[in-house]
Amino acid sequence: MTAHISAQPGDIAETVLMPGDPLRAKWIAETYLTDPVCYSSVRNMYGFTGDYRGHRISVQGSGMGMPSASIYTHELLAEYGVKTVVRVGSAGAITERLALRDVVAGIGAASDSNMNRIRFDGIVDYAPVADFGLLRDAVDVAAEQGVTAHVGQLLSSDVFYTDRPDMYQRLAGYGVLAVEMEAAAMYTLAAKFGARALALVTISDHLVHETHLSSEERQSSFAEMVEIALAAVTR
Incomplete structure (x- = not known):
């Protein structure tokens, strides 16, 4: 066991989906996995392992922000032999190219x-x-499912309530599509440990239009993204 994950060796699959919200991890496991088993609930940051169409898959909450996501990603890769991590979360659009509910592959x-x-x-x-390879699979799967997955750069920010919204405009001018809070740390750690990583995010807030999805709309949009992620990692 590690300081933050109470799993035993072998409890966690080599492929892990990582939502920020631990309750979202529970929802994914109960909705999509057969016979999910909770392997960790330390700090209520739930982790589950189950079967998805003949493939062993785990789902682990990461918390919000790069410090929290780094802790869980590091322990999964360094201590539990995980080979693939996919962030499945939400993001705020900073460009007119995106609309609410759009899926972005970072x-x-x-x-x-x-x-x-x-x-x-x-x-x-x-x-x-x-x-x-993981990015290409996700984009191909999205196309097969009739979903347009926008591919571009994300901004992983340490700040949720920014005092510099003008910086988003400048970044959008350089092709950055959306802002979130975890991908950069996960990509870096995956590179360090020779693993695969991808961030798939759904646009839940539009920072240009100042609009956002309701909690019910977030749930339905999130499902579409999770299904793309599961299909991509099991191709």
Whole structure:
């Protein structure tokens, strides 16, 4: 067991879906997995393992923000032999190219965090990117399901309530599609441990139009994204 995950060796599958919300992890497990077993509830950050169409899959909550996501991603990859992590969460659109409910596959993740600057002694601006094969599978699956998956760069921010909304406009001008809070850390750790990572996010808030989905709409939109993720990791 690790400090934050109470699983025993072998309890966790090599492929893990990672929503931020632990209750969302519970919902995914109970909705999509056959015979899901809860392997951890430390700090109420639930983790489950079950079967999805003949494939062993785990779902682990990551919490909000890169510090929390880094803890769970690191322990999964370093201590439990996980080979594939897929973030399934929400994001805020910062460009007119997107609408509410759209699905975005993050090819890379810019960040305002100092985590990688510290990691590389301030010498290198490391560019965290997704696993290309996993990204391609997700986009192909989305097309097969009649869903347009927008592929582009995300912003992984340390700040939810920003004092610099003008920065979003500048980033959008450089092709960044949406802002979220975890992908850059997950991509970096996957690279460190030789694993695959992808962030799939649903647009729940539009920061240009100042609109957002209701809780009911978030639930239905989230399901579409989860189904793409599950199909992609089991191809």
